[in-house]
Amino acid sequence: MNSIYFETYGCTTNRADTDVMKGIVRASGYRLVESPDKADYVVVNTCTVIDKTEKRMLRRIEELKDKNIIVAGCLASAQPGLIKDIDSQINLLPPERVGDILEHLDGGVCFEKWVAPMEVDGVIGRIQIADGCKGSCSYCITKKARGSLESSSIQEILNRVRSLVGEGVREIQLTAQDTAAYGLDIDKNLPELVEKIIDIEGDFKIRVGMMNPFNTKGIEKEIIDMYRHDKVYNFLHLPLQSGSPKILKKMNRPYSPDYFLNLVDSYKQKVGGSFSTDIITGFPGETKEDFQKTVEIIKKIEPDIINITRYSPRPKTDAYVLEEIESSEKKKRSKKMTQLRKKYGKKNKEKLLGDKRTVLVTKEGKKDTYIGRDRDYNPVVVKNPVKIGGEYKIKIDGYTFAYLTGNKVN
Numbered sequence: 001m002n003s004i005y006f007e008t009y010g011c012t013t014n015r016a017d018t019d020v021m022k023g024i025v026r027a028s029g030y031r032l033v034e035s036p037d038k039a040d041y042v043v044v045n046t047c048t049v050i051d052k053t054e055k056r057m058l059r060r061i062e063e064l065k066d067k068n069i070i071v072a073g074c075l076a077s078a079q080p081g082l083i084k085d086i087d088s089q090i091n092l093l094p095p096e097r098v099g100d101i102l103e104h105l106d107g108g109v110c111f112e113k114w115v116a117p118m119e120v121d122g123v124i125g126r127i128q129i130a131d132g133c134k135g136s137c138s139y140c141i142t143k144k145a146r147g148s149l150e151s152s153s154i155q156e157i158l159n160r161v162r163s164l165v166g167e168g169v170r171e172i173q174l175t176a177q178d179t180a181a182y183g184l185d186i187d188k189n190l191p192e193l194v195e196k197i198i199d200i201e202g203d204f205k206i207r208v209g210m211m212n213p214f215n216t217k218g219i220e221k222e223i224i225d226m227y228r229h230d231k232v233y234n235f236l237h238l239p240l241q242s243g244s245p246k247i248l249k250k251m252n253r254p255y256s257p258d259y260f261l262n263l264v265d266s267y268k269q270k271v272g273g274s275f276s277t278d279i280i281t282g283f284p285g286e287t288k289e290d291f292q293k294t295v296e297i298i299k300k301i302e303p304d305i306i307n308i309t310r311y312s313p314r315p316k317t318d319a320y321v322l323e324e325i326e327s328s329e330k331k332k333r334s335k336k337m338t339q340l341r342k343k344y345g346k347k348n349k350e351k352l353l354g355d356k357r358t359v360l361v362t363k364e365g366k367k368d369t370y371i372g373r374d375r376d377y378n379p380v381v382v383k384n385p386v387k388i389g390g391e392y393k394i395k396i397d398g399y400t401f402a403y404l405t406g407n408k409v410n
Contacts, residue, residue, distance in 0.1 A: 017095060024102060044061060047074055073094075118160070123363075127173065141315070149184060154196055179208055179211045191219055284319060308338060310331065374394075
């Protein structure tokens with residue numbers, strides 16, 4: 001039996017693609033292994049969002065080039081030449097062709113990725129509801145890699161959910177480059193999809209992935225209502241990127257800071273769960289005043305999570321030709337944003353000390369601990385023995401900016 005090793009970088013969508021590839025190869029008789037040294041084939045599923053990550057992956061591909069290697073993901077699609085410069089014989093598998101992985105192994109059958117066999121990560125099942133994007137952000141190379149929006153049909157997704165729940169999955173992660181864009185190409189929308197998933201029988205939770213503000217327009221009320229259901233984690237991931245109208249315009253992100261603030265306020269007042277946002281520091285043309293506008297919005301909304309990216313120019317994007325600001329200034333602004341991330345992460349978690357929260361345990365942690373998620377998708381480290389897939393009342397007795405800790409209540 002041939003063996004195969006997978007190494008995955010980047011977003012949840014990339015991990016969902018890897019789940020599909022793993023499902024296909026396992027169903028075809030391949031054995032999954034945990035080390036490239038034990039593998040007959042190696043698959044590296046890549047990301048190309050930022051320059052630093054890309055360079056790290058290219059070094060990794062260089063290390064593995066003497067293996068039977070397949071490079072999948074966004075780097076294989078957006079910048080194949082960088083990979084072929086390492087070794088022209090490396091096989092490439094862009095995101096839209098992950099269902100064709102057997103072609104690069106034994107010439108086996110190809111699958112449509114929406115309906116292909118799928119590997120399950122313990123009690124977590126990741127479902128890619130759409131590929132590609134409706135946006136045209138000036139800094140983003142992912143659009144070049146994954147193309148325009150292509151939504152899976154509601155029925156295909158429902159079939160996938162039923163199958164996963166039947167296998168014992170307790171957490172369904174809905175992922176896409178932008179979940180709010182789901183269905184815009186097939187006359188459907190995200191809340192409509194989630195309502196139908198909610199109706200599926202079974203004891204499971206739904207985590208809705210990142211949504212861009214410009215695609216929430218017109219369905220704001222439905223999105224808020226969606227989060228009120230017990231099966232949906234109260235977790236909103238809404239990237240701001242910049243609090244400056246001028247910079248948002250240069251980024252080609254068609255919404256205002258006020259629109260963003262109104263949506264976040266509505267979520268906090270009517271749902272009250274946790275909230276994550278993304279910030280790019282040091283975008284070309286960003287002045288100290290522009291950055292301060294971002295800081296002021298962060299201080300208003302006090303996010304549970306801030307994902308921070310220092311701007312790095314990506315080839316083939318509109319922003320690539322823009323004059324960059326000094327790297328020292330980018331670093332300074334990133335450091336300031338990191339301070340805010342830790343401040344509000346701690347502040348929001350401190351409020352939960354002493355609470356007894358229902359936690360779905362999803363995996364093992366370090367040193368005989370277990371990791372789960374509460375109703376608001378806060379990570380909780382459980383310090384006494386529990387079962388993966390079980391739900392428990394956990395009394396919160398500690399925290400960092402990133403997670404809570406606690407013990408099971410008898």
